[in-house]
Amino acid sequence: MKKRGWLIVLVVPLLVGAAISAEVPEHPVRQFVGVTKCKKCHTSAKKGGQFKVWSESRHAHAFEVLASDSAQAIAGRKGVKDPQRAQECLQCHVTGYGEPADHFAATWSDSQGVGCESCHGAGSDYWNKTVMQDIRFGKATPEKFGLTIPTKETCAKCHNEKSPSGRFVDWPADSAKISHKIPKGADKIED
Numbered sequence: 001m002k003k004r005g006w007l008i009v010l011v012v013p014l015l016v017g018a019a020i021s022a023e024v025p026e027h028p029v030r031q032f033v034g035v036t037k038c039k040k041c042h043t044s045a046k047k048g049g050q051f052k053v054w055s056e057s058r059h060a061h062a063f064e065v066l067a068s069d070s071a072q073a074i075a076g077r078k079g080v081k082d083p084q085r086a087q088e089c090l091q092c093h094v095t096g097y098g099e100p101a102d103h104f105a106a107t108w109s110d111s112q113g114v115g116c117e118s119c120h121g122a123g124s125d126y127w128n129k130t131v132m133q134d135i136r137f138g139k140a141t142p143e144k145f146g147l148t149i150p151t152k153e154t155c156a157k158c159h160n161e162k163s164p165s166g167r168f169v170d171w172p173a174d175s176a177k178i179s180h181k182i183p184k185g186a187d188k189i190e191d
């Protein structure tokens with residue numbers, strides 16, 4: 001009996017400790033938080049400057065481009081009047097199109113175009129530092145917190161025969177064009 005008592009004293013705190021490291025918070029729904037949240041921690045050049053790479057990519061301008069002459073021409077062929085308001089265009093030009101309104105935090109905006117969460121999934125459960133590091137260092141599974149490690153299929157949601165060019169994503173070449181990797185060893189740097 002005595003022995004078992006000790007076992008509980010030793011094992012229970014271990015289990016509680018494991019639970020503290022990264023538990024999925026009980027949010028009523030998982031929300032798209034928008035790129036400004038990710039920017040806070042993903043700007044450091046030493047760590048690959050993901051926010052800068054993204055903001056200089058076409059994805060960051062995917063909503064804006066719907067106001068261009070070129071968009072008007074594409075829209076005209078489909079009988080669409082205002083591309084920035086049309087489901088026919090927005091489904092591939094903004095993050096989370098078609099999701100219910102309560103799946104968007106106030107910090108999300110359509111003007112951010114194809115944001116981080118278009119490829120990485122709605123961020124409300126994974127965007128805090130503990131979770132991010134636990135995922136990075138293999139202590140938590142990304143899917144459990146809604147984080148997607150993108151593959152060719154992620155891109156094919158938009159880069160498919162229904163896009164204006166009808167071109168499928170060229171993997172890995174197109175992925176290399178938008179690459180924003182963390183340089184080797186850099187994720188151990190504190191900043």
Ligand code: HEC
Binds near residue numbers: 122132
């Ligand atoms: C509070 C800070 C913080 C915020 C906010 C944040 N991250 Fe992170 N993220 C980190 C840290 C820390 C790492 C681990 C690597 C490192 O040290 O740079 C990481 C790693 C990642 C990884 C790599 C995971 C892996 O498996 O290697 C992805 C992808 C990622 N973040 C995406 C995002 C996206 C998208 C957002 C916005 C929705 C976001 N992060 C917001 C701090 C943050």
Ligand code: HEC
Binds near residue numbers: 092093165
């Ligand atoms: C199935 C997803 C999808 C839909 C629907 C879609 N787009 Fe796009 N759009 C893309 C992708 C992907 C690109 C990047 C270039 C490419 O590979 O087609 C793009 C590029 C563009 C461009 C920039 C390149 C260019 O041709 O000038 C414009 C403008 C554009 N789309 C307008 C529209 C308009 C207007 C609509 C609605 C009538 C629309 N798109 C509907 C996915 C889509």
Ligand code: HEC
Binds near residue numbers: 058119157158175177
């Ligand atoms: C939510 C829809 C969406 C997803 C998901 C998406 N893209 Fe795009 N992508 C677009 C749109 C829309 C454009 C065009 C934006 C513009 O021209 O303003 C684009 C443009 C691009 C471009 C530049 C145009 C070109 O043809 O050279 C590259 C490269 C690209 N995407 C690669 C990728 C890769 C790789 C993935 C997957 C990891 C991906 N995209 C996922 C919608 C998407």
Ligand code: HEC
Binds near residue numbers: 054059116180
């Ligand atoms: C168009 C799709 C797309 C968008 C938008 C996007 N990413 Fe990524 N991201 C990827 C792909 C693809 C990878 C590489 C996955 C792999 O390692 O094979 C990746 C990897 C990462 C990594 C891990 C890099 C590493 O070295 O392991 C981080 C961190 C990250 N993204 C953060 C962000 C942040 C922050 C944003 C927005 C500012 C963002 N991503 C926007 C597709 C995207």
